[in-house]
Amino acid sequence: MILFYASISLTILASVLYHVFIKLTPADANPILTLVITYATAGLACLAIFQFYPSQEGWRDALRRLNWTAPALGLTIVGLEIGFLLAYRAGWRISVSALVANVCVALVLIPLGLAVFKDKLSPLNLLGILLCVLGLVLINLR
Helix, strand or coil, X not given: CHHHHHHHHHHHHHXXXXXXXHHHCCCCXXXXXXXXXXXXXXXXXXXXXHCCCCCCCCHHHHHHHCXXXXXXXXXXXXXXXXXXXXXXXXXXXXXXXXXXXXXHHHHHHHHHHHHCCCCCCCHHHHHHHHHHHHHHHHHCCC
């Protein structure tokens, strides 16, 4: 149960810091160079953390277990980073940008989860979805 709450707590903390740091990135900084430095730092951090998650079979066998999803995730993360960086530069407020993006992502993932991953929705889930849609409408009213 500790891992259940600790993992989501880490996700929340990292997401908050992510949005604060990307919002504070200087507007005149080159967005691509910003990401190069970001990913170099992330790569070094991953190498440092890797010692706590060593592969039992060694590097080569561990690499063979990977598939197309690892590089696809990398490309997706670049899109996410550039998207938020440019959104903040375009004037999106930090207080609503992540909310709008995450609710929209959730709405896209619902049919995907139902069709591909065989997720199930309860009536309470449907009510929550309705409230999210209503919130999305309300937050974007001028």
